[in-house]
Amino acid sequence: MELELRKIYIKDIVFDEKTHVDSGVLYINREEISKLILEDERLSEVSIDIAKPGDSIRIIPVKDVIEPRAKLKGEAFPGIDGVLDEVGRGITYALKGCAVVTTGPIVGFQEGIIDMSGPLAEYTPFSKLNNLVLSIKKKENVSPHEHEEAVRVAGIKAAHYIAKQCLESEFDESETFVWNDLSVKLAEYPDLPKVAYVYQCIAQGLLHDTYFYGRDAKEMIPTLVNPLEIMDGALVSGNCVSAGSKTTTYHHQNNAVIRECFKRHGKEINFIGVVLSPMTTVLNDKYRNSIITSRIVEMLGADGVIQSQEGFGNPTTDLMMICKRLENKGIKTVLISNEDAGVDGKSEPLPDGTVEADAIVSTGNSNANLHIPKMDKVLGDLDALEHITGGFEGSRQEDGSLIVEIHGIMGSHNLQGFSKLGAVTK
Amino acid sequence: MKRIIFYTNQFFGQIGGEDKAYIPPRIEDGAVGTANLFKDKVEGEIVATIICGDNYYAENIEECREFISREVERLRPDLVIAGPAFNAGRFGIACGDVCSFVNDKYGIDTITGMYIENPAVEIYKSNTYIVETGNSAASMRKAVPRMAALANKILRKEEIGLPEEEGYIPKGIRVNVFHEKTGAERALDMLVKKLKGEEYRTEIPIPVYDKVEAAKPIKDLRKAKIALLTSGGLVPYGNPDHLPAATAKFYKKYPIKDIDRFAEGSYESVHAGYDPVYANENPNRILPLDLFKELEKKGEIGSLYEFYFVTTGNSTSVADATRMGMEIAEELKEAGVDGAIMTST
Numbered sequence: 001m002e003l004e005l006r007k008i009y010i011k012d013i014v015f016d017e018k019t020h021v022d023s024g025v026l027y028i029n030r031e032e033i034s035k036l037i038l039e040d041e042r043l044s045e046v047s048i049d050i051a052k053p054g055d056s057i058r059i060i061p062v063k064d065v066i067e068p069r070a071k072l073k074g075e076a077f078p079g080i081d082g083v084l085d086e087v088g089r090g091i092t093y094a095l096k097g098c099a100v101v102t103t104g105p106i107v108g109f110q111e112g113i114i115d116m117s118g119p120l121a122e123y124t125p126f127s128k129l130n131n132l133v134l135s136i137k138k139k140e141n142v143s144p145h146e147h148e149e150a151v152r153v154a155g156i157k158a159a160h161y162i163a164k165q166c167l168e169s170e171f172d173e174s175e176t177f178v179w180n181d182l183s184v185k186l187a188e189y190p191d192l193p194k195v196a197y198v199y200q201c202i203a204q205g206l207l208h209d210t211y212f213y214g215r216d217a218k219e220m221i222p223t224l225v226n227p228l229e230i231m232d233g234a235l236v237s238g239n240c241v242s243a244g245s246k247t248t249t250y251h252h253q254n255n256a257v258i259r260e261c262f263k264r265h266g267k268e269i270n271f272i273g274v275v276l277s278p279m280t281t282v283l284n285d286k287y288r289n290s291i292i293t294s295r296i297v298e299m300l301g302a303d304g305v306i307q308s309q310e311g312f313g314n315p316t317t318d319l320m321m322i323c324k325r326l327e328n329k330g331i332k333t334v335l336i337s338n339e340d341a342g343v344d345g346k347s348e349p350l351p352d353g354t355v356e357a358d359a360i361v362s363t364g365n366s367n368a369n370l371h372i373p374k375m376d377k378v379l380g381d382l383d384a385l386e387h388i389t390g391g392f393e394g395s396r397q398e399d400g401s402l403i404v405e406i407h408g409i410m411g412s413h414n415l416q417g418f419s420k421l422g423a424v425t426k
Numbered sequence: 427m428k429r430i431i432f433y434t435n436q437f438f439g440q441i442g443g444e445d446k447a448y449i450p451p452r453i454e455d456g457a458v459g460t461a462n463l464f465k466d467k468v469e470g471e472i473v474a475t476i477i478c479g480d481n482y483y484a485e486n487i488e489e490c491r492e493f494i495s496r497e498v499e500r501l502r503p504d505l506v507i508a509g510p511a512f513n514a515g516r517f518g519i520a521c522g523d524v525c526s527f528v529n530d531k532y533g534i535d536t537i538t539g540m541y542i543e544n545p546a547v548e549i550y551k552s553n554t555y556i557v558e559t560g561n562s563a564a565s566m567r568k569a570v571p572r573m574a575a576l577a578n579k580i581l582r583k584e585e586i587g588l589p590e591e592e593g594y595i596p597k598g599i600r601v602n603v604f605h606e607k608t609g610a611e612r613a614l615d616m617l618v619k620k621l622k623g624e625e626y627r628t629e630i631p632i633p634v635y636d637k638v639e640a641a642k643p644i645k646d647l648r649k650a651k652i653a654l655l656t657s658g659g660l661v662p663y664g665n666p667d668h669l670p671a672a673t674a675k676f677y678k679k680y681p682i683k684d685i686d687r688f689a690e691g692s693y694e695s696v697h698a699g700y701d702p703v704y705a706n707e708n709p710n711r712i713l714p715l716d717l718f719k720e721l722e723k724k725g726e727i728g729s730l731y732e733f734y735f736v737t738t739g740n741s742t743s744v745a746d747a748t749r750m751g752m753e754i755a756e757e758l759k760e761a762g763v764d765g766a767i768m769t770s771t
Contacts, residue, residue, distance in 0.1 A: 108698070108701075108702060108703075111671075111698070122604070143703075144703050145703065193618075193621040195617065195621075204700060204701070205700055205701025205703075206701035206702070206703055207701070208699075208700070208701065241698045241699070242672055242698065242699070242740070242741055256608055256609070256610035257610045257613065257614075259610065260608075260610040260611055260613070260614045261614070264614055264618070268614075268618050269614075269617075269618065269621075281700065303621060304617050304620065304621045305617075306610075306613050306614065306617055312741055313699060313739075313740065313741060332617065332620045332621050334613050334614075334616045334617040334620065336609050336610070336613050337630065339600060339630060340673070340741050340742070340743045340744075341600035341743060342743035342745050342746060343675075343743075344599065345599040345600040345601055346552055346598065346599055346600075346745060347743035347744050347745030347746065348633035348635065348743075348744040348745065349600055349630055349633065350630060350632070350633060351744060353632040353633055353635075354632070355632060357628075357632055358628055358632070359616050359617070359620055359626060359628050360628045360629055360630040360632075361609050361612045361613045361616060361629050361630075362609075362629040362630045363609045364602045365600045365601070365602055366741065367673060367741075367743055368601075368602050405673060406602065407672065407673060407741060414609075415609075416609070416610060417608050417609025417610030417611070417612065417613050418608060418609070418610065419608060419609065420604045420605045420606070420607065420608050420609070421602060421603075421604055421605075421609075422602070422603060422604075422605050422609065422612070422629060423600040423601060423602050423603070423629070423630075424588060424600070424601055424603055424629070425588075425589070425596045425597075425598060425599065425600060425601075426586070426588065426589065426596065426597055426599050426600075426601045
């Protein structure tokens with residue numbers, strides 16, 4: 001299995017009559033995108049804006065962030081847009097340095113802030129991208145679940161469509177990823193430690209869901225996946241609450257653990273497998289999924305595992321249960337988690353733990369506060385602020401600035417280790 | 427010139443030994459006793475030295491704090507240095523208390539020094555800088571430069587580095603930093619080391635949690651007063667007290683005396699950690715008031731407490747949750763409640 005990723009670096013986005021890319025500039029026909037989104041009868045209105053790095057723009061509440069990708073032959077984002085077919089092979093175009101960002105009046109207790117400049121910008125990877133921001137409104141009487149689906153699909157459709165218009169264009173860089181079957185991998189690097197990735201995704205209801213080939217992960221049991229299909233949009237996020245610890249579709253497409261495992265494959269490790277493992281709210285699911293996940297890893301013959309989490313609280317229990325089983329099977333495990341150590345940093349950082357979890361990477365204390373100045377322009381819905389995780393009553397200051405917890409910032413402490421934030425003990 | 431107040435005990439303040447451990451606090455101008463060892467090393471003037479007997483401090487903490495308050499308000503120091511106390515228990519308590527009290531009340535930086543096993547370390551380490559010293563005054567010569575170096579950094583308002591770099595005992599405070607490498611890179615670094623059997627260091631030590639002993643079973647439910655509690659964020663519609671959707675730091679109680687059930691549209695969930703659609707359709711799914719009212723009518727429980735307690739249990743720190751739990755338990759005990767049902771979400 002082989003996937004060639006052809007990257008086009010986007011330096012700027014401008015509105016134009018035709019959606020295309022030329023010399024690193026992405027041109028967008030606003031009407032075309034608007035029409036595409038409003039094909040969904042559940043939606044009433046979309047306004048489309050551009051937010052660039054350094055702009056005095058705040059986007060809130062962000063639903064999802066998607067990197068535009070399309071396949072030269074066939075379709076990306078299987079099960080969400082276009083024909084449902086196997087992905088992870090062939091040629092895929094990726095528009096780097098840009099993203100589609102969906103926002104609008106809240107679906108539920110939705111949140112997620114992206115500031116394009118100022119102190120918050122340092123905490124979110126999305127402030128460094130040229131963003132096409134879709135503010136989407138639903139029609140009356142559309143239920144919260146329908147609303148969520150409509151906005152989720154709208155973002156994917158727009159990102160997919162934009163990338164499709166760029167398939168004839170010149171690309172800046174090409175990277176080829178190869179995923180051989182296990183027998184080849186074992187013969188190739190017999191002396192390197194075999195490493196698997198346990199890829200946990202949240203599956204807990206409205207705004208807490210993940211979709212694999214369009215399938216709601218709540219209905220899944222843990223399964224082996226091909227990391228190349230993840231790059232093609234086989235995993236789509238329906239999850240944006242407690243924005244700091246959640247995985248956007250962009251994070252899935254650019255999964256930091258997968259990227260790092262490929263980098264070290266053949267040098268320090270033999271990257272042999274990825275197990276996708278849903279985290280539900282049901283206790284028996286937690287037992288079942290930890291049994292099946294650790295058993296798949298054992299059957300692969302892995303010596304070591306990187307385990308990434310999504311969300312915090314009850315998902316920490318899934319994290320610990322799987323880790324305990326892996327370690328007890330003699331499989332060396334490293335976990336990635338954020339922490340809720342309180343505003344003053346003095347609380348126990350994790351809500352659950354097991355002695356076997358002796359190697360954890362921290363992606364930061366999400367309770368820490370950040371004071372952010374007023375921005376000239378707000379895209380989305382500022383009223384959302386006081387409902388959200390990172391915001392609280394009184395977070396709006398008299399001068400228009402805000403006090404938010406790191407939690408509310410889109411992708412601030414992504415648990416796939418996408419960013420550089422971490423917490424240390426002082 | 428920055429101003430420093432020095433704190434020490436009867437022995438290091440050169441008044442006397444154990445027989446003088448009951449002398450009340452006194453203040454002298456300039457550096458006295460141990461303070462003289464710091465005089466030429468700190469980038470500030472030691473304007474006064476407070477000396478107090480260790481036993482006196484331990485037995486008259488409030489009075490000693492008042493004395494210190496008066497002097498701090500009069501002398502307005504930039505820094506307070508106490509000790510070092512090495513492994514002396516009562517002197518450690520006095521140094522720790524002076525430092526944490528002054529820092530807490532006035533926001534003035536404080537620093538002391540102790541041996542790692544001094545019992546005062548556990549009590550005060552999160553409230554002041556405690557430089558690690560040897561276990562007796564024999565290590566004074568080593569302790570003074572280390573304390574002075576950190577004191578100078580504090581006086582210069584420089585950022586204080588990690589405990590191992592600066593020589594202080596970790597305060598146990600989690601602080602966010604931007605690393606040079608991403609989390610994924612650090613995870614792979616850690617795994618490669620772990621696989622090779624090399625030394626690595628976890629970034630989050632697994633906490634040891636307090637174990638709460640369960641209360642004894644209720645003997646006769648028909649006579650018991652039962653309270654309903656939830657961490658499910660269930661509030662009167664419109665959320666009048668602005669209970670947050672996550673990381674709540676307070677709880678509320680609302681009356682249920684005159685209602686038989688939570689009616690749709692009168693109550694709602696503000697919890698951001700689960701799908702609230704079904705909770706809003708029938709809030710009794712979150713907290714079964716309807717069932718308990720029936721049990722009360724049938725006499726299967728003695729009575730239902732007239733308020734329910736609610737917070738949002740979503741990304742709440744363990745420390746906040748523990749505090750709220752203790753406060754709620756206190757209230758329930760005072761109200762004569764015998765048992766409680768707590769629903770989670």
